[in-house]
Amino acid sequence: MKRLWTPAWIVRHVALVVLVVGFLGLGWWQLSRAAGGNPISWGYAVEWPVFAGFVVFVWWREVRQELRGPEAPGPAAETTEPSTTAEPTRLAVRRPVRASRTAATVPDSDDPELTAYNRYLRWLTDNPGARPGDYPG
Numbered sequence: 001m002k003r004l005w006t007p008a009w010i011v012r013h014v015a016l017v018v019l020v021v022g023f024l025g026l027g028w029w030q031l032s033r034a035a036g037g038n039p040i041s042w043g044y045a046v047e048w049p050v051f052a053g054f055v056v057f058v059w060w061r062e063v064r065q066e067l068r069g070p071e072a073p074g075p076a077a078e079t080t081e082p083s084t085t086a087e088p089t090r091l092a093v094r095r096p097v098r099a100s101r102t103a104a105t106v107p108d109s110d111d112p113e114l115t116a117y118n119r120y121l122r123w124l125t126d127n128p129g130a131r132p133g134d135y136p137g
Helices: 007-035 041-068 112-126
Strands: none
16 A cells, blocks of 8 residues: 555545546536526536546546556466467567668659659658658759
């Protein structure tokens, strides 16, 4: 339980209290406006307590995750064979594969607009960081 009394968690607890009290207060305010004859306020009178409930849900989920602690890799994570257990396996995050760009050679056609457009596309391929407005042609 000492993990829940660090400075970061104290800020989270205070934020929970401030947000829930604020959202419920806004819901009560909208309820009084709705009772006074403002029909749009009925929706807001329901919406603000839902927001308060969502804050409590996120806080409770974070508390449970903190109390569980970090997950230790089990023996199944060390093997490369697929397991037949009911537990889902976590995939490792991999770096993206960089594909090298090679300029495709396009023969010039009889249409001058098509030729100019193909040169423009070739220039964009050769200069990947450039913007279309930088095209010299």
